[in-house]
Amino acid sequence: MTLVLGLDIGSTSTKAVLVDVRNGVRLVHAARRSTPDDVDALIAATAAATRECLTHADTPVVAVGIAAMAESGAALDASGRPITPLLRWDRGVDRRHLQRLLDRDPQLPARTGVPATTKPAAVTLIALRAERPDMFAALHHWSGVAEIIAHALTGSRATDLTLAARTMLLTDDGWNEALLRDLGLAPSALAPIRVPGERAGRTGPMAAVFGLPPGVPVHVVGHDHAVGAWAVGxxxxxxxxxxxxxxxxxxxxxxxxxxxxxxxxxxxxxxxxxxxxxxxxxxxxxxxxxxxxxxxxxxxxxxxxxxxxxxxxxxxxxxxxxxxxxxxxxxxxxxxxxxxxxxxxxxxxxxxxxxxxxxxxxxxxxxxxxxxxxxxxxxxxxxxxxxxxxxxxxxxxxxxxxxxxxxALEPVAAGAALRAAVVEGIASPEVTLPVRVxxxxxxxxxxxxxxxxxxxxxxxxxxxxxxx
Missing domain, CATH: 3.30.420.40 (ATPase, nucleotide binding domain)
Structure with missing residues (x-):
């Protein structure tokens, strides 16, 4: 067996799958938990689903891949503790906050490739500053859900391009520093962007709660829908x-x-x-x-x-x-x-x-x-x-x-595992999840x-x- 763990942090449920990529992609076990709105509870739920999968592992896990819904995240203080619950993409935001962003830069949607809705992190941050200035003043980091789980596993902050692209804060050269300054934030408030194939890090001591040993490569592979599309070919x-x-x-x-x-x-x-x-x-x-x-x-x-x-x-x-x-x-x-x-x-x-x-x-x-x-x-x-x-x-x-x-059962989580296996060189780039006509x-x-x-x-x- 060559075992890889895939995680999918979704709107309704969080999925963990253990797959064997030795010959194609074979599901060993899948576990589900509800996706909580509390950040610590989200980490605990993901860890519990992971531990359940690992009870079915006959050999060590060699890599971890993380996919996630976009636009959902939380504000963290300087010590990395959450100061807001998970602010979800579907929670509803006053459109006046979006309009403030468009008044500043009407061409921002066209340049970033992100439609003018209230979902992006740029709008969420404007809303937080206007509606909860006390929380915004304490904000040191903004982390999407994939970054939250990656940090819990590795101690490092990291995201990928497909998730970064959904924030409306990305430019061709990286994070939009001018817009962040207007928001009163430093570029370091957002997680470093990993290029495709670059690791988020390796599991550290905190990964023990997930049942994982130190040193396992971890990849934030991307936006859940994009991961699923790639996974099925x-x-x-x-x-x-x-x-x-x-x-x-x-x-x-x-x-x-x-x-x-x-x-x-x-x-x-x-x-x-x-x-x-x-x-x-x-x-x-x-x-x-x-x-x-x-x-x-x-x-x-x-x-x-x-x-x-x-x-x-x-x-x-x-x-x-x-x-x-x-x-x-x-x-x-x-x-x-x-x-x-x-x-x-x-x-x-x-x-x-x-x-x-x-x-x-x-x-x-x-x-x-x-x-x-x-x-x-x-x-x-x-x-x-x-x-x-x-x-x-x-x-x-x-x-x-x-x-x-x-x-494939849980194709996004399985796709996250497959992508991690491909970039680690333990699965062929040509492999896809099984499909039927x-x-x-x-x-x-x-x-x-x-x-x-x-x-x-x-x-x-x-x-x-x-x-x-």
């Missing part, structure tokens, strides 16, 4: 990965893109985790969260959807606009709201909700194709939702792009449903949903 121009979880991300690999236009349309532009190509990412923050909310309001919805075979899918006559709190892309609209159009029974509504997520993702992907100047060549679906609902990947495939589905659903009416969806979504006025 989306690595060259034309490849697309659709990552399904609490939120959804469509990641397109391309040679070039009009960055300013892409950002205006609500897409983020960055690089692959190995730095070899450009990525265009479009997100839908209400993916799994929307299904969970629908189940709370109409118990039995999820059971119904799990029971539908892809071959038996029929397009719902109802149209749902899946925007509980605004649309991120395309055509960004923070005022867009959830809306149900048309009449039908409980089955029609359940299918319409899932259908809306599939159609929103198709709109995102086709918009990225337009930005990239070419159609997608391949599409790989990954994430627990695709495993849970057997019809989901076939519905995605019905749009006509050759589609595969990851069959997806047969498209032949459900009649899906194209017509897509056109109805686009007409409704592009409407100028989107009203809040009324109960039907």
């Amino acid at each position: 989306a690595r060259v121009a034309g490849d697309v990965a659709d990552s399904l979880g609490t939120s959804e991300a469509v990641v397109r690999i391309t040679d070039t893109v009009d960055q300013a236009r892409a950002v205006t349309e609500g897409f983020a532009v960055s690089r692959t985790i190995d730095g070899s190509a450009v990525t265009v990412l479009g997100g839908n923050p209400s993916c799994g969260a929307l299904l969970a909310d629908e189940e709370r309001r109409r118990p039995g919805t999820l059971r119904l959807l799990r029971g539908i075979d892809a071959d038996a899918w029929e397009a719902s006559p109802m149209t749902v606009l899946p925007y509980p709190s605004g649309r991120q892309c395309p055509q960004p609209d923070p005022t867009a709201r959830l809306r149900v159009i048309g009449e039908g029974d409980e089955s029609d509504r359940a299918r319409a909700v899932l259908q809306s997520l599939v159609l929103q993702a198709r709109w995102i992907r086709e918009s990225i194709d337009d930005l990239a100047g070419s159609p997608a060549a391949s599409l790989t679906v990954l994430g627990s939702l695709a495993d849970r609902y057997e019809c989901w990947a076939p519905l995605i495939a019905s749009a006509g792009v050759p589609t595969r589905q990851s069959v 997806v047969t498209p659903a032949s459900g009649p009416g899906l194209d017509e449903a897509f056109h109805r969806f686009l007409t409704a979504a592009r409407a100028v006025s989107v009203l809040p949903e009324g109960e039907s």
